[in-house]
Amino acid sequence: MKLTPSDSVLVTGGASGLGLATARALSATGAGVVVADLPGSAGASVADELPRAVFAPADVRNEEQVRAAVEQATGLGSLRVVVSCAGVATPGRILSRKGVHSLDAFRTVVEINLVGTFNVLRLAAEAMTANEPLDGDRGIVVMTASVAAYDGQVGQAAYASSKGGVAALTITAARDLAQHQIRVATIAPGVMETPMMAGLGEEVRSSLEALVPHPARLGRPEEYAMLVEHLVANPLLNGEVVRLDGALRMPPR
Numbered sequence: 001m002k003l004t005p006s007d008s009v010l011v012t013g014g015a016s017g018l019g020l021a022t023a024r025a026l027s028a029t030g031a032g033v034v035v036a037d038l039p040g041s042a043g044a045s046v047a048d049e050l051p052r053a054v055f056a057p058a059d060v061r062n063e064e065q066v067r068a069a070v071e072q073a074t075g076l077g078s079l080r081v082v083v084s085c086a087g088v089a090t091p092g093r094i095l096s097r098k099g100v101h102s103l104d105a106f107r108t109v110v111e112i113n114l115v116g117t118f119n120v121l122r123l124a125a126e127a128m129t130a131n132e133p134l135d136g137d138r139g140i141v142v143m144t145a146s147v148a149a150y151d152g153q154v155g156q157a158a159y160a161s162s163k164g165g166v167a168a169l170t171i172t173a174a175r176d177l178a179q180h181q182i183r184v185a186t187i188a189p190g191v192m193e194t195p196m197m198a199g200l201g202e203e204v205r206s207s208l209e210a211l212v213p214h215p216a217r218l219g220r221p222e223e224y225a226m227l228v229e230h231l232v233a234n235p236l237l238n239g240e241v242v243r244l245d246g247a248l249r250m251p252p253r
Helices: 017-027 043-049 063-076 103-128 157-180 202-211 221-233
Strands: 007-012 032-037 053-057 078-084 139-144 182-189 241-244
Touching: 007 017, 007 063, 007 103, 017 032, 017 078, 017 221, 032 043, 032 063, 043 053, 053 063, 063 078, 063 103, 078 103, 078 221, 103 139, 103 157, 103 182, 139 157, 139 221, 157 182, 182 221, 221 241
Parallel strands: 007 032, 007 078, 032 053, 078 139, 139 182, 182 241
Antiparallel strands: none
């Protein structure tokens, strides 16, 4: 599917990291871009730097806010591409010196990463059904999982569970939406240069880079965006989870 200026895209978590790189890349197609992120984010500034972009303050768990973001996108053109990058990675062991893992903390991670992703998926798909097919597709939704869905480390119970749910959602969503000519695919990044990693010291960063067979470095947000662009362009990529990790397999810790 080739985007045109009469189309629009919606990127959640679009104010930073993977979402920011994706918003910039898709904006270069001429399509309108909705940058959806939390009200206190840099989303408004990001939208200002792009030629046809607007900021949609939204918590992905909130139906009304996500619906409003989708409506902003359809106001810019036919909503063809939705990329879900919003997420959190709150760590915590099931049992630790601090006690048992907080149920509220676990629930929050799952609600943002999994329930929020599903909320965006369902409302975007609803809007896409109004589109005329373009190159055989009415649209595509790209979700974000993680290598933690397969190689969850110590302290990643909540995060790995949420991302495993996104990975499992991919094939059933693609099958559900096939009759509407809407594709669904997921990217499972490895260790990436994102704000989540910014607080790590140089020693931790170097140790993570050493785990990656080739190239032995952190992934770049632009490389995630490149894969999004390919998923959009390749009509046979549907129902698939693609690891973007340099052959990384995470150790237990």
